[in-house]
Amino acid sequence: MATSNKDNSKGKISLKYKIILGVFAGLSVFVIATSYYIYQMAYTPNVLTQKGAKEQVLYIPKGMKYDELAKKLRTEGTIQHPVAFGVFSKWLGYVDNVKAGRYILTPKTNTIDFVRQLRSGNQAPVNVTFNQNLRFLTDLAGKITNNLELDSAEFATYLQDESTAKEFGFDKDNFISMFIPNTYEMYWTATKEEVVERMKKEYDKFWTDKRKELAKAKGLSQKEVAILASIVDAETRYADEKPRVAGVYLNRLEKEMLLQADPTLVFAHKDFTIKRVLNSHKEIESPFNTYKYAGLPPAPIRLPSISGLNAVLNAENHEYIFFCAKEDLSGYHAFAKTNAEHEANARRYHRALNERGIK
Incomplete structure (x- = not known):
């Protein structure tokens, strides 16, 4: 009988170990499967682009909340796996830390890198270009804000405010001369103050x-x-x-x-x-x-x-003190030192205009 009890005891211990091993094996499988699933969610590309496009541009306006952004990404088809984006947005603390900006995304961007990029506010700059074919501050405002979130009417009002010009050492009439025509890199979210401060720096840089x-x-x-x-x-x-x-x-x-x-x-x-x-x-x-x-x-x-x-x-x-447009209407000019020379040049030019019916 003692031997029988001993065998039963061994059998119970063996069963216990089997149960433990089974539970452990089950947990291991669960952990491995869960880890693999999480890994897949984190590192699988999660950005969609237009067919053949190498990148996707995402604009996040100032004041946009996370729920609004998540809806925007879904409805515009920017992401393949909204659930993965939601999970990592919460884990990485992005839900309460949405930053406005213009972001460049590529089809190879995975979920975790995508969320980290947005959370860091690592936006891509835009080109702001304006040339000399502008006569008024209102024209300038419209041109500068073409690629910015900034409202052109708001910017125009700011530029035309006498106090703005005075702040930078100008008056309202000559303030336009502070803006040196060129192409500049700026952030899409730049404020009106930041834009003008940047232009003042460029002006000072020009005036060596x-x-x-x-x-x-x-x-x-x-x-x-x-x-x-x-x-x-x-x-x-x-x-x-x-x-x-x-x-x-x-x-x-x-x-x-x-x-x-x-x-x-x-x-x-x-x-x-x-x-x-x-x-x-x-x-x-x-x-x-x-x-x-x-x-x-x-x-x-x-x-x-x-x-x-x-x-x-x-x-x-x-020593030239006169000039007028050449009669060939090329856009070049004929220069003169005396009024007599100038009058002769002017007669040829006006004759050319009359022959072409330009009034």
Whole structure:
């Protein structure tokens, strides 16, 4: 009987071990399966792009909540596995830490990297481009905000506020000259203050000590250089001719002659469809009428270009005091030292206009 009890005891222990081993094996399988599932959720690519596209751009506006973002990702088909995104958003603390921005995603982006990218706010910059073909701050506001979240009307109001110009050392009329035309990288979420502060830094960077010395040598302030450059830009579209045109105006200023710049009359009339300036246009009462008032007008007539600014600073040294468009209508100009030469050039040009019916 003792032997029988001993065998029963061994049998019970053996059964106990089998149960433990079975439970352990089951748990192991569960852990392995769960771990594999979690691994798959974490590291499986979870971004969808248009067929053939190498990347997807995601915009998250300021103030967007996590639930709104999750819905946006689902409805726009940005992610393949919404559940995985939700799980890791909670685990990594992104649910309460949504950051606005413009994010570049690729088809190989997995869930955990996707959530980490959004949580870190690691957004991609955009190109902000504007050129000299802008006349007013409102035009500039519309152009700058093309690739930004910033509202153009709000930005225009900010730019036209006298206090904004004063903050950066300008007045409302010449504030536009602080914006150097070029292409700049900015974040899509940049505020109006950040944009203008960036433009002031670019302005200061442009105005090196050498450029300041060149301006001083010509008896011009930085703002006066911008005003004259805006006129030069309006007179010719050819960069190689701008230094010569600038030289003409500098000669006239030195001789205390009226500038008699047709583009300033067009600006005074605010009619930019004018192709041919007539004597009647010269009668307008305006500080921009350089046929009536000596010296430079009070502000730029357009956003001065880099080539225009450099043309004034490096103006050609010559004795020309007149110029008019060439009769071939190429856009280039005929230059003259005397009024007689200028009148002859002007007659040829006007004859060409009349022959083509341009009024």
